[in-house]
Amino acid sequence: DTEVTQTPKHLVMGMTNKKSLKCEQHMGHRAMYWYKQKAKKPPELMFVYSYEKLSINESVPSRFSPECPNSSLLNLHLHALQPEDSALYLCASSPVFAVTSPLHFGNGTRLTVT
């Protein structure tokens, strides 16, 4: 079982809904990431938090809003999404934000926007 826990596992939402994805890790990692993965494609980086501060925002539309309340938790708030936002959303963590640090991925939230 993965040490990065994501909830919910599946989410179906309409384009006018507001929902949140949650991610939790208790490995003491200080870097946390959101990735988006479409079918048969590699994960695409969305956001990186390092020591609870947003370090990277890969030009993600404002309908995706990340939040890092503390070193163990990472949220992704969703509002006014489009059907093309349907994807697997993966959370990952690493000891620090460095390419030498291995990424530990959660099992993702499968999001469907109707």
Place this chain on the structure above:
Amino acid sequence: KNQVEQSPQSLIILEGKNCTLQCNYTVSPFSNLRWYKQDTGRGPVSLTIMTFSENTKSNRRYTATLDADTKQSSLHITASQLSDSASYICVVSALNNLFFGTGTRLTVIP
């Protein structure tokens, strides 16, 4: 342009057989290369990491190779098992960026 290309896109092999997956990259400056295994509907799991000075590294039935001169890596799977069915993703690091390959989808059949 920094790119990571994997081949083949998909592969079907019989249980017990060996297979080799390829990863070619143009990423620079090179930091390290990781192979991840991603089961369907789950997050990727790191199998091995290769740094510039390493040529070969083994992890149970997985053996990764790296040729930093030709910018190629391979992942060899020995005595395949049904549980090896997954996507295998090559990820190359440069500075503070990760470049993901498109993956090889491996299916092991009985």
